[in-house]
Amino acid sequence: MLLAATIQMRESERVPDAALMDRLVRRDQDAMEQLYRRYSRIIYSLALRITQQAASAEEIVQDVFLLLWRNAHRYEVSRGGLEPWLLTLARNRSLDLLRMKREKQRRREDALDDSPVPAAHPSAEAAIDRQRRAEQVRAVMASLPAAQRKAIELAFFDGMTHSEIAAALAQPLGTVKSWIRNGLLRLRESLEGAGASPAAGELK
Numbered sequence: 377m378l379l380a381a382t383i384q385m386r387e388s389e390r391v392p393d394a395a396l397m398d399r400l401v402r403r404d405q406d407a408m409e410q411l412y413r414r415y416s417r418i419i420y421s422l423a424l425r426i427t428q429q430a431a432s433a434e435e436i437v438q439d440v441f442l443l444l445w446r447n448a449h450r451y452e453v454s455r456g457g458l459e460p461w462l463l464t465l466a467r468n469r470s471l472d473l474l475r476m477k478r479e480k481q482r483r484r485e486d487a488l489d490d491s492p493v494p495a496a497h498p499s500a501e502a503a504i505d506r507q508r509r510a511e512q513v514r515a516v517m518a519s520l521p522a523a524q525r526k527a528i529e530l531a532f533f534d535g536m537t538h539s540e541i542a543a544a545l546a547q548p549l550g551t552v553k554s555w556i557r558n559g560l561l562r563l564r565e566s567l568e569g570a571g572a573s574p575a576a577g578e579l580k
Contacts, residue, residue, distance in 0.1 A: 393411070393414075394453045401448045411458075412441055415458075415462050418463070419440055419462060419466045420433050420434065426474065427473060440466050471534050475534075512566055516563050517563075525559070527556055528555070528556055
């Protein structure tokens with residue numbers, strides 16, 4: 377009974393998000409600390425699910441609250457709750473981070489592709505085979521309908537769930553799942569027909 381009463385009292389004393397945001401606009405650091413304690417864990421969980429890296433998730437938490445501190449005046453209660461707004465910031469920042477990492481990886485791969493490879497190098501044949509399979513993947517992706525290709529890209533390149541993709545494309549969830557499944561089957565069949573087995577890295 378005492379515990380229940382204590383919890384109820386704490387809930388009744390919980391400062392509304394809108395009030396904290398009003399204080400944050402006036403650069404109230406205590407308001408910032410309360411918001412951090414309230415939402416940092418859920419932001420971290422979302423960032424970790426997307427990036428799959430604890431260090432990246434921690435970086436994103438800090439970035440989100442830095443954005444919140446700098447842009448508190450842009451928050452409008454009439455447009456929705458603070459939690460969805462913060463999670464949207466976290467999701468966008470997570471995807472931006474993934475894109476940056478993919479771009480760095482692509483540049484490294486391009487640099488390697490541009491480097492001369494000695495003819496007698498033992499991995500030359502493997503490199504040629506990998507390039508051929510990558511070209512095959514790109515060709516198959518280009519042959520897919522635009523909506524299906526977009527669904528696959530959102531799933532594998534942007535880290536979105538099937539439900540998120542369905543919402544983003546305004547399509548039924550079953551349709552999105554079917555697009556992705558059939559697209560991957562076409563990729564596998566194409567690669568196997570060319571004498572190669574598909575690898576996870578070839579979708580990049």
